[in-house]
Amino acid sequence: MGIIDESRAIIQPLNRTWYGDRVAALDMLRLDLLHPVVSGNKWYKLRLNVQHAIDAGYKTIITPGGGYSNHLIATAFAAKMFGLKAIGVVRGRYDVLTPTLEACKANGMDLVFVTQEDYANRHQPEWAQKLVDNFDEIFMIPEGGANEWGRAGAGLINRFIGSSYTHIAVSVGTGTTMIGLRNKLDNYQQILGFAPMKHGTYLNTYIKEHLKIDKDTNWQLFDEWHFGGFGKWNNELLQFMNDFYRANDIPLDIVYTSKMMFGIGQMLQNNVFAEGDRILCIHSGGLQGNVSVKSELVY
Ligand SMILES: *Cc1c(COP(=O)(O)O)cnc(C)c1O
Numbered sequence: 001m002g003i004i005d006e007s008r009a010i011i012q013p014l015n016r017t018w019y020g021d022r023v024a025a026l027d028m029l030r031l032d033l034l035h036p037v038v039s040g041n042k043w044y045k046l047r048l049n050v051q052h053a054i055d056a057g058y059k060t061i062i063t064p065g066g067g068y069s070n071h072l073i074a075t076a077f078a079a080k081m082f083g084l085k086a087i088g089v090v091r092g093r094y095d096v097l098t099p100t101l102e103a104c105k106a107n108g109m110d111l112v113f114v115t116q117e118d119y120a121n122r123h124q125p126e127w128a129q130k131l132v133d134n135f136d137e138i139f140m141i142p143e144g145g146a147n148e149w150g151r152a153g154a155g156l157i158n159r160f161i162g163s164s165y166t167h168i169a170v171s172v173g174t175g176t177t178m179i180g181l182r183n184k185l186d187n188y189q190q191i192l193g194f195a196p197m198k199h200g201t202y203l204n205t206y207i208k209e210h211l212k213i214d215k216d217t218n219w220q221l222f223d224e225w226h227f228g229g230f231g232k233w234n235n236e237l238l239q240f241m242n243d244f245y246r247a248n249d250i251p252l253d254i255v256y257t258s259k260m261m262f263g264i265g266q267m268l269q270n271n272v273f274a275e276g277d278r279i280l281c282i283h284s285g286g287l288q289g290n291v292s293v294k295s296e297l298v299y
Contacts, residue, residue: 003081004043008033009160011280018247022268025278028250029160032257032285037103038081040285041154041170041177042074045145048153050078058139060085062131064122067091067098068231068255070286071144076109087112087138089131091119099291144174151210154180161185161280167192167273169264169281171256172221175203177284179210182219193221194260197230225263231255233293237262242298251299253286 010033014026031040038046053061061079065072065088072088079086086109093113094101101111112131121127128140141147154177161168163186170178172193182191195203200223208216227233233254241258245251252258264281267273290297 004035004038006034008035011160012248012250014250014281015247018244019265019268022271022275023273023277023279024275025165026264026268026281027165027279028248028281028283029157030250030283031157032251032253032283032287034285037077037107037288038074039287040070040283041157042070042145042285043078044153044157044180045071045150045176046074046078046141046153047156048149049139049141049145049147050082050084052149053084053139054082056139058084058137060087060138061141062087062089062138063141063145064089064091064119064143067094068100068289068292069143070100070255070289072109073100073103073107073288075141075145076104076107080108086110089114089119089122092116100288103288144176146174146176150176151180151183155184157181157282158184161189163189164278165189165280166277167279169194169260169279171196171260171282171284172200172203173256175207175210177282178219178221179207182207183212183215185215187215187217189218191219193219194225194256194263195221195223196226196256196259197223198226198228199223200226222263225259225266227259233258238293238296240265245297245299250283251287251290251297252283253289254293255289256286257281257283 010030012028019026063075076086088109088111090113167190169192172178172195178193241252
């Protein structure tokens with residue numbers, strides 16, 4: 001699977017003007033540079049899923065997501081790249097398609113719309129089965145790529161992470177990336193998860209369930225920097241994104257990585273870290289989601 005050029009994913013030190021001398025190193029792994037559409041962690045969560053689908057002889061991938069889902073558009077694109085058909089099961093009805101859904105269609109994905117109530121059943125095997133029964137040779141990827149192939153694929157991000165880093169910061173949606181990484185990182189490396197939704201620590205149980213027994217160590221999930229909930233933001237966050245961009249020349253996304261970096265900034269100010277700590281923040285992409293706030297951003 002060499003279509004995505006992994007050498008684009010550089011490690012960029014953040015500007016000292018942004019964080020001072022509070023820690024020994026604060027770097028960002030730029031997975032957002034991998035590819036304009038299949039960016040960041042989505043590619044890693046999809047690659048072993050797509051490989052499995054091909055190896056097992058499936059012709060079509062079906063996956064659920066919301067109208068602004070980075071996972072949906074990444075799936076549409078990955079399927080196209082590998083000659084598979086893709087069907088997106090979209091939560092809710094849209095009289096006017098969102099830019100994300102337009103892009104899904106433009107990349108050949110068929111969209112099926114289900115009501116919020118119906119979508120709430122998406123984790124039940126019968127729900128998936130009912131969808132799949134309508135089609136031949138179809139492989140179902142759960143929302144956010146949250147399955148064994150997704151976790152194993154996310155674990156491959158480990159190849160970019162040197163052993164000198166003491167802390168790895170990652171944004172959390174389903175928790176798949178965090179789990180995959182925790183399972184691969186060295187035990188002494190702390191993984192800090194940042195949930196962009198209210199009460200995100202409900203994911204602790206799920207994360208724990210999927211960690212290998214000897215890897216259930218040195219991980220923590222924070223949910224205080226949600227800015228009102230998933231997909232919500234305010235002027236303070238926009239201002240932060242613009243300031244961060246001016247200082248570091250790195251665009252953050254409005255849903256995930258901006259909230260994570262805001263949290264890291266607050267933790268630095270609160271002297272949560274030790275002087276010798278070396279922190280690597282993972283830029284998990286998602287920049288396509290910024291179209292709705294484009295006019296507010298300097299990038
Ligand atoms: C999807 C996404 C996440 C969340 O990843 P999970 O593996 O579902 O926890 C984080 N950051 C960005 C930019 C994303 O698009």
